[in-house]
Amino acid sequence: MSGQVLVLGGTGEARRLAAALVAGGVDVLSSLAGRVADPVLPEGDVRVGGFGGADGLAEWLATHRPRAVVDATHPFAARITASAAAAAVRSGTPLLRLQRPGWTPGPGDRWTYVDSLADAAAAVSGAGTVFLTTGRQGVGAFAVLPGRVLVRAVDPPDEPLPAGAVLLLARGPFTEDEETALMREHGVDVVVTKDSGGSMTEAKLDAARRLGLPVVLVRRPPLPRGVAVVTTVEEAVGWVNALRPVGAGTQDGPSWNR
Numbered sequence: 316m317s318g319q320v321l322v323l324g325g326t327g328e329a330r331r332l333a334a335a336l337v338a339g340g341v342d343v344l345s346s347l348a349g350r351v352a353d354p355v356l357p358e359g360d361v362r363v364g365g366f367g368g369a370d371g372l373a374e375w376l377a378t379h380r381p382r383a384v385v386d387a388t389h390p391f392a393a394r395i396t397a398s399a400a401a402a403a404v405r406s407g408t409p410l411l412r413l414q415r416p417g418w419t420p421g422p423g424d425r426w427t428y429v430d431s432l433a434d435a436a437a438a439v440s441g442a443g444t445v446f447l448t449t450g451r452q453g454v455g456a457f458a459v460l461p462g463r464v465l466v467r468a469v470d471p472p473d474e475p476l477p478a479g480a481v482l483l484l485a486r487g488p489f490t491e492d493e494e495t496a497l498m499r500e501h502g503v504d505v506v507v508t509k510d511s512g513g514s515m516t517e518a519k520l521d522a523a524r525r526l527g528l529p530v531v532l533v534r535r536p537p538l539p540r541g542v543a544v545v546t547t548v549e550e551a552v553g554w555v556n557a558l559r560p561v562g563a564g565t566q567d568g569p570s571w572n573r
Contacts, residue, residue, distance in 0.1 A: 334357065344359065348395065384399060391450075411542075411543050440460060443462055494521070498526055
């Protein structure tokens with residue numbers, strides 16, 4: 316078994332974790348799904364592209380035998396997270412989920428939580444101008460909206476856009492002043508987003524609060540049972556550092572445990 320740690324990444328937390336582990340002398344391989352055309356690359360080795368679901372990842376883990384896997388993907392990357400949990404069990408690989416906390420509404424916030432993108436589309440069906448910031452995937456759920464929809468994404472969506480859509484391709488982070496100016500410019504009446512959490516995309520919520528606008532947030536999918544979860548990079552680094560070789564190992568290398 317190698318001493319390498321596989322980080323399932325694509326988030327700011329994943330990049331910070333990779334940098335911290337590399338700085339501490341840990342061999343890191345970050346895996347990116349490849350859904351963004353020009354991703355920000357983390358420190359250490361990088362692979363781009365999926366594993367082929369739980370079966371493909373389990374086979375990869377059995378072949379490469381990393382020290383551990385840290386799933387630091389987006390809070391809404393439910394399929395990857397489920398595959399990681401299943402593959403880790405099948406291969407006997409230690410697995411940690413690094414997931415930032417969701418956002419918390421403040422006094423006076425007009426937030427409505429829904430369970431899906433379809434529910435979010437239904438919730439804003441009567442609104443004037445909708446600011447849609449849920450990412451390029453799932454935009455098709457809003458294609459039936461009759462009003463004006465400002466769609467912001469890093470890359471162009473593959474799914475149909477609403478008839479009254481204005482597509483804005485931009486990569487954050489954005490400041491509260493920038494978000495406020497954008498919402499005023501386009502006459503936004505309601506903001507739709509996912510409960511991603513974190514500070515990098517929180518400015519839109521601050522701007523909505525400043526303007527007194529309602530916000531519709533899609534709840535996070537549940538995590539697989541039995542997976543250890545931490546909310547900070549520091550906790551994840553501590554978890555990795557606590558993994559230690561057990562016994563002398565075999566000709567294939569030492570085994571690892573907590």
